Amino acid sequence: DIQMTQSPSSLSASVGDRVTITCQASQDxxxxxxxYQQKPGKAPKLLIYNASNLGTGVPSRFSGNGSGTDxxxxxxxxxxxxxxxxxxxxxxxxPPLMFTFGPGTKVDIK
Amino acid sequence: xxxxxxxxxxxxxxxxxxxxxxxxxxYTFINYGIGWVRxxxxxGLEWMGWINTYNxxxxxxxxxxxxxxxxxxxxxxxxxxxxxxLRSDDTAVYYCARGLLRVQGSHPYYYYYAMDVWGQGxxxxxSS
Numbered sequence: 001d002i003q004m005t006q007s008p009s010s011l012s013a014s015v016g017d018r019v020t021i022t023c024q025a026s027q028d029x030x031x032x033x034x035x036y037q038q039k040p041g042k043a044p045k046l047l048i049y050n051a052s053n054l055g056t057g058v059p060s061r062f063s064g065n066g067s068g069t070d071x072x073x074x075x076x077x078x079x080x081x082x083x084x085x086x087x088x089x090x091x092x093x094x095p096p097l098m099f100t101f102g103p104g105t106k107v108d109i110k
Numbered sequence: 111x112x113x114x115x116x117x118x119x120x121x122x123x124x125x126x127x128x129x130x131x132x133x134x135x136x137y138t139f140i141n142y143g144i145g146w147v148r149x150x151x152x153x154g155l156e157w158m159g160w161i162n163t164y165n166x167x168x169x170x171x172x173x174x175x176x177x178x179x180x181x182x183x184x185x186x187x188x189x190x191x192x193x194x195x196l197r198s199d200d201t202a203v204y205y206c207a208r209g210l211l212r213v214q215g216s217h218p219y220y221y222y223y224a225m226d227v228w229g230q231g232x233x234x235x236x237s238s
């Protein structure tokens with residue numbers, strides 16, 4: 001099975017800061033990589049799909065990049081409403097069509 | 111608007127079963143898959159499986175294979191997830207989510223690439 005790691009596990013940043021999270025896959029996953037945002041007590045929300053495509057209605061300050069095994073997720077200017085845990089997730093194109101989530105990165109305001 | 115509405119919280123004894131429902135509205139049910147994801151208290155997200163709402167094909171995570179059954183009722187646009195032989199480590203919030211599919215030229219001829227709409231979550235507590 002493919003394993004996903006994220007770093008850092010948590011971070012504190014100021015409003016307006018540029019924030020970057022990295023995600024690494026244990027093997028080449030091409031661009032089969034999504035990013036989700038989960039606010040406390042809420043369901044996850046799809047932000048980025050296929051490594052770099054912005055989800056519907058997602059603000060342009062969010063972006064994703066990468067392919068193969070190394071990926072980055074960036075918030076260009078952190079806003080108070082961005083306080084959340086962010087998860088990367090890879091998907092398989094062969095049975096059992098598994099989704100594997102990274103352990104998450106908790107972001108809060110300094 | 112597109113939404114998934116899940117059934118209410120459940121408290122179960124170890125060894126019992128739970129069945130969570132997920133009612134879809136605002137879109138054509140059979141055009142998308144339904145996936146199930148759970149989150150134990152203070153933990154991350156764990157994918158449990160998929161159901162293809164068009165042909166009812168299922169794919170389950172190895173961890174719950176043999177204890178989980180995912181079904182649908184297309185007449186009511188509702189998906190169900192039943193988990194049997196509950197243990198304390200099944201205590202979690204269970205989410206359903208709409209699965210975006212893409213067709214491909216080789217078996218299984220489609221795959222899911224994202225979960226774009228989520229239910230509100232159902233808390234399942236397993237305790238004696």
